[in-house]
Amino acid sequence: MDWIVQASTFAADVDFAINVIYVLVGFWFFLTFGIFLWLVIAHRAKPGQKAEYLTGDEREPKKFISRAHMLVLVCDVAIVVAAVQVWVQVKQTLPTAPETQTVRIVSQQWAWSFVHPGADGQLDTADDIKTVDELHIELDRPYIYELTSRDVLHDFSVPAFRLKQDSIPGRVITGWFQATVAGIHEIQCAEMCGIGHGLMPGKVVVETPEEHAAWMQSKSGGAMLASASR
Numbered sequence: 001m002d003w004i005v006q007a008s009t010f011a012a013d014v015d016f017a018i019n020v021i022y023v024l025v026g027f028w029f030f031l032t033f034g035i036f037l038w039l040v041i042a043h044r045a046k047p048g049q050k051a052e053y054l055t056g057d058e059r060e061p062k063k064f065i066s067r068a069h070m071l072v073l074v075c076d077v078a079i080v081v082a083a084v085q086v087w088v089q090v091k092q093t094l095p096t097a098p099e100t101q102t103v104r105i106v107s108q109q110w111a112w113s114f115v116h117p118g119a120d121g122q123l124d125t126a127d128d129i130k131t132v133d134e135l136h137i138e139l140d141r142p143y144i145y146e147l148t149s150r151d152v153l154h155d156f157s158v159p160a161f162r163l164k165q166d167s168i169p170g171r172v173i174t175g176w177f178q179a180t181v182a183g184i185h186e187i188q189c190a191e192m193c194g195i196g197h198g199l200m201p202g203k204v205v206v207e208t209p210e211e212h213a214a215w216m217q218s219k220s221g222g223a224m225l226a227s228a229s230r
């Protein structure tokens with residue numbers, strides 16, 4: 001389903017895996033209920049006909065279960081293959097392109113903090129840009145994120161990217177995304193993290209390289225002030 005814009009390179013792949021599940025599970029759901037309803041109506045109580053007791057040991061009636069079971073298992077294999085392919089691509093393979101940037105994402109009750117590399121493209125240098133609840137990235141550029149938590153479990157979710165990743169205190173979780181649609185996309189915490197959980201929205205601002213450079217320029221004065229006062 002794509003009611004929410006597909007704004008990352010892997011959004012369509014995630015939707016594909018979910019649609020495979022919808023179609024296969026939906027097919028069996030309606031088929032099973034159809035047969036069930038037909039059986040209930042066709043074999044309803046009739047005068048002079050006694051109900052038959054089946055022990056489940058006879059071969060003949062059992063095949064209606066075992067054959068359907070085999071078909072469902074084949075569908076399971078299709079789901080697993082589709083899901084593993086997408087999982088490996090989205091969760092286990094990091095981009096290696098030289099233009100890849102790294103951002104740090106820190107969750108806490110109840111806000112998101114972001115550390116962007118400044119003009120040098122490196123984290124932990126004087127020109128890093130820190131923001132709260134607002135992540136600024138460049139369109140069509142791969143980003144690796146380092147996700148941590150200051151307190152409890154949170155979950156960094158950007159529905160338009162089809163990205164959802166738990167953050168766990170004490171761990172740095174690495175993943176990636178590459179935005180394909182400019183504009184503002186929502187961030188929401190997707191893990192119950194306390195009373196302010198619902199008040200933890202943020203936004204990803206996807207900018208063209210020129211817009212991003214202008215934004216960095218506008219922030220660089222503030223970053224220098226912050227490093228001077230340290």
Ligand SMILES: [Cu+2]
Nearest residue numbers: 154189193200
């Ligand atoms: Cu949270």
